[in-house]
Amino acid sequence: MKEKAIVYFGSTQTKSASAEYSLASKFDEIINKLGIKDVVKGKRVAIKIHLGSNLGYTTVHPFLVGRLVKAIKTAGGSPYLIDIIEQYHTAIDRGYTPEVVGAQIFPVAGISDNYFIAKEVKFKNLEKIEMGGFCKDAEVLIDLSHVKGHNTVGFGGAVKNLAIGCYTQRTRWALHRTMQYDKYWDKEKSKDAEELVKVCPYGAIKYSEGRLRVEFDMCNQCLRCVHADKDGCLKIQPQNFLSFPEAMAITTQFVLSHFDEDKRFFINVATNITEYCDCWGFTTGNILPDVGFLGSSDILAVDKASLDLLADKPLIRENVSRNLEIIDNPKLHPFARIHGPWKDPYNTIKFGEKYGLGNSNYELVEVFPAGPEQKWPPAYFPDPVSNV
Numbered sequence: 001m002k003e004k005a006i007v008y009f010g011s012t013q014t015k016s017a018s019a020e021y022s023l024a025s026k027f028d029e030i031i032n033k034l035g036i037k038d039v040v041k042g043k044r045v046a047i048k049i050h051l052g053s054n055l056g057y058t059t060v061h062p063f064l065v066g067r068l069v070k071a072i073k074t075a076g077g078s079p080y081l082i083d084i085i086e087q088y089h090t091a092i093d094r095g096y097t098p099e100v101v102g103a104q105i106f107p108v109a110g111i112s113d114n115y116f117i118a119k120e121v122k123f124k125n126l127e128k129i130e131m132g133g134f135c136k137d138a139e140v141l142i143d144l145s146h147v148k149g150h151n152t153v154g155f156g157g158a159v160k161n162l163a164i165g166c167y168t169q170r171t172r173w174a175l176h177r178t179m180q181y182d183k184y185w186d187k188e189k190s191k192d193a194e195e196l197v198k199v200c201p202y203g204a205i206k207y208s209e210g211r212l213r214v215e216f217d218m219c220n221q222c223l224r225c226v227h228a229d230k231d232g233c234l235k236i237q238p239q240n241f242l243s244f245p246e247a248m249a250i251t252t253q254f255v256l257s258h259f260d261e262d263k264r265f266f267i268n269v270a271t272n273i274t275e276y277c278d279c280w281g282f283t284t285g286n287i288l289p290d291v292g293f294l295g296s297s298d299i300l301a302v303d304k305a306s307l308d309l310l311a312d313k314p315l316i317r318e319n320v321s322r323n324l325e326i327i328d329n330p331k332l333h334p335f336a337r338i339h340g341p342w343k344d345p346y347n348t349i350k351f352g353e354k355y356g357l358g359n360s361n362y363e364l365v366e367v368f369p370a371g372p373e374q375k376w377p378p379a380y381f382p383d384p385v386s387n388v
C-alpha cells in the first residue's frame with residue numbers, strides 16, 4: 001500500500017463567525033501548509049485557472065486568486081494566470097484583471113493559440129497533443145480549480161483543469177472526438193434512423209446525409225433510444241464515454257511531466273457547485289452544498305477527496321435544471337445522478353491511476369477545524385407573537 005497523500009481541507013463549517021476562522025483564512029492556511037512559499041522564490045509560477053465564460057461567474061473568485069498571487073509575490077515568485085484563449089478575451093467582464101488579481105493573465109497557447117509544445121500519442125483518434133507554451137514556460141505550477149459537475153465526464157476538478165485547459169483548441173476538440181471512435185451505429189441494419197432522433201429527450205441523436213451521430217456529451221445513458229431501436233442498429237456502450245477520461249489522463253500526464261513533484265500544487269474550490277462546466281457561459285443554482293477548499297501536492301488525492309466529501313451530500317433538487325433528469329439511484333455519486341452512470345466522476349481517478357498521475361489514497365487534514373457542535377443548556381426564547 002502506497003503512503004497516503006495529505007489533503008488539507010478548509011471546511012465551510014466554522015468554529016466561530018469571525019475573520020480568523022473564515023473560509024478566506026482557511027484558504028491562506030492551505031497555501032501555507034502546502035509549502036508553496038518555500039519553492040517559488042525567483043521562479044515563474046503559472047496559476048492555471050478557469051476564467052469562466054460569457055455570463056458564468058461561479059468560478060474561483062478573483063479575491064481568492066489575489067490572495068494566492070500575493071502569497072507568491074511575498075515569497076519572491078513571479079506569478080501569472082493562464083487559461084484557454086476563448087475564456088481569456090472576456091475574463092475582464094468577470095473581474096479577472098491584472099489590477100484585481102495582481103498578476104498578468106495569458107492565453108495558455110498565446111494570442112493565436114499557436115504557441116505550444118507537441119507530443120505524439122496513440123489513443124483512439126488522438127495522434128498528437130499540443131500543450132500551451134505559457135504552461136511549459138513556468139517553473140512552478142499551481143492548478144487552482146473550481147469543482148463542479150461536467151456533462152462529458154461527470155465532474156470537473158484538478159485533473160480536468162489541466163487536461164483540457166492547458167491545451168490548444170485543436171487538441172481539446174480531438175479529445176472530445178475520442179468519444180466517437182468506437183462504432184455504435186450500424187448503417188446497414190438501420191431502416192428508420194429518424195425515429196431514433198425523435199425518441200431522445202436530450203436532442204443527443206443527430207441524423208443527416210445518411211449518417212447518425214450521438215452527441216455523447218449530452219447523453220445521460222437513459223437507453224430510451226436502444227429500447228426503441230427495432231433494427232438493433234444502435235449501441236449505447238461504456239467505451240464511448242470512458243474514452244474521454246482516459247484521454248484526459250494522457251494530456252494531464254504530459255502537463256505534469258514538465259514539473260518536479262515538489263513544484264506542483266493543486267487547490268480545489270468546492271463552493272458554488274453547479275451542474276455544468278464553467279465553459280458553458282452561464283451560472284445555475286448550486287446543485288450541492290458548499291464543502292470548502294482542498295489543497296494537496298497530489299492531483300488525484302485532491303480530486304478524490306473532493307468527490308468523497310460530496311458523495312453523501314443531497315442534491316439540491318430544486319436547483320437542478322429542468323432539462324436534466326435526476327436518477328434516483330443512491331449508489332450513484334450525485335454528479336452521476338444528473339449526468340448518467342457512465343459519467344461516474346470517479347472515472348477521472350480510475351484513469352488517473354492507470355497513467356500514474358498520483359495517489360488517490362489520502363489523509364484529510366482539516367485546517368482550523370470547527371470541532372464538535374455546541375451542547376447548549378435549555379433556552380427560553382420569547383415568543384415573537386405574544387412578546388412574552
Ligand code: SF4
Nearest residue numbers: 200219220222223225
Ligand atoms: S441513451 Fe438516452 S440520452 Fe442517450 S442518446 Fe439514447 S435516448 Fe438520448
